[in-house]
Amino acid sequence: MATTVSAPNGDKISVLFVCLGNICRSTMAEGVFRSIAKDPSSPYYNLIGTVDSCGTGGYHIGDEPDSRTLSTLRDNGITNYRHEARQLRDSDFKKFDYIFAMDNSNHSDIRRRFKKLDGQKAKVMLFGEFSGTGRKEAIQDPYYIGGDSFEKTYEQCRRFSDNFLATTFPDVSQSKR
Numbered sequence: 001m002a003t004t005v006s007a008p009n010g011d012k013i014s015v016l017f018v019c020l021g022n023i024c025r026s027t028m029a030e031g032v033f034r035s036i037a038k039d040p041s042s043p044y045y046n047l048i049g050t051v052d053s054c055g056t057g058g059y060h061i062g063d064e065p066d067s068r069t070l071s072t073l074r075d076n077g078i079t080n081y082r083h084e085a086r087q088l089r090d091s092d093f094k095k096f097d098y099i100f101a102m103d104n105s106n107h108s109d110i111r112r113r114f115k116k117l118d119g120q121k122a123k124v125m126l127f128g129e130f131s132g133t134g135r136k137e138a139i140q141d142p143y144y145i146g147g148d149s150f151e152k153t154y155e156q157c158r159r160f161s162d163n164f165l166a167t168t169f170p171d172v173s174q175s176k177r
Contacts, residue, residue, distance in 0.1 A: 012049030013168065016092055017127065018110060019102040022055030022085035025139050025153055026102055027065035029053065029127060031073045031081040032157040036165065043172045044165050053083065054092065056109045060085040066143065072150040076158075088113070093120035098164075100127035103138040128156070130163035 017029035030053035037048035063085045064070070073081050092099065093114055099122045101107035107126045114124050128137035139156050142149035166172075 012047060013097045014050040014095065015048065015052075016050075016096040016099045016122075017053040017102070018056060018088055018099060018106055019053075019139075020055055020057050020106060020141065021060045021143075022053055022083075022087070023060045023063055023066045024069050024141060024143050024150075025157075026053035026055065027081075027083050027085075028069050028073065028150070028153050029100065029102065029139075029157040029161070030083065031065075031069075031078050032076075032154065033161045034081070035078045036158075036161050044169060047169055047172075050096070052096075054086045054088045056088055056106050058087040061087055068142070068150045069153075072154050075151075076154055090117060093117050093122045096122050098122065099124045101125070102127055103140070127160050127164075130160040130167065131156075132159060132163045 015033060017026040017033070019026040030051055034051045036042055037044045037051065039045060065081075065083055065085075070081070073079075088110065090113075099110060101110050101124070104126065107124070110124050114120060114122070126136050126138070128139065131137040137156065137160075139153055140149065142153050
């Protein structure tokens with residue numbers, strides 16, 4: 001059962017994860033975050049509203065996540081994740097409370113676009129600001145690296161998600177995490 005706390009503005013918070021093509025890192029982050037926050041047994045259940053992901057580029061619009069992303073999620077018990085790649089939209093800056101970039105290049109691209117828009121509510125950050133190590137970490141694109149890079153991406157997404165939730169909702173019972 002979830003502890004009763006409010007999101008920063010009293011509403012459920014919304015989170016968008018962004019990488020370049022929206023088939024590897026951002027989809028991994030979305031799947032991991034959703035599995036934590038949307039699980040009815042999670043102490044964060046009912047605190048998170050919309051969770052989504054997209055890419056800064058339009059290379060894979062309409063595609064499913066990379067098969068290695070889906071395989072890694074399944075290997076870690078996340079079996080119900082579905083997504084079609086999409087590109088970042090101007091409306092995302094009004095819709096989401098947090099927009100998390102997976103690396104510095106995408107973070108710069110998002111910030112440049114954000115500065116050109118008026119009346120936005122989104123807080124644009126590098127997801128790796130929640131590394132828990134005291135330093136910002138970028139999530140390298142596993143698409144071309146191969147090996148255990150998808151598992152490393154999963155580990156980072158899990159750690160960053162846990163740290164973000166603990167930081168954002170410090171009143172949630174430690175014993176419930």
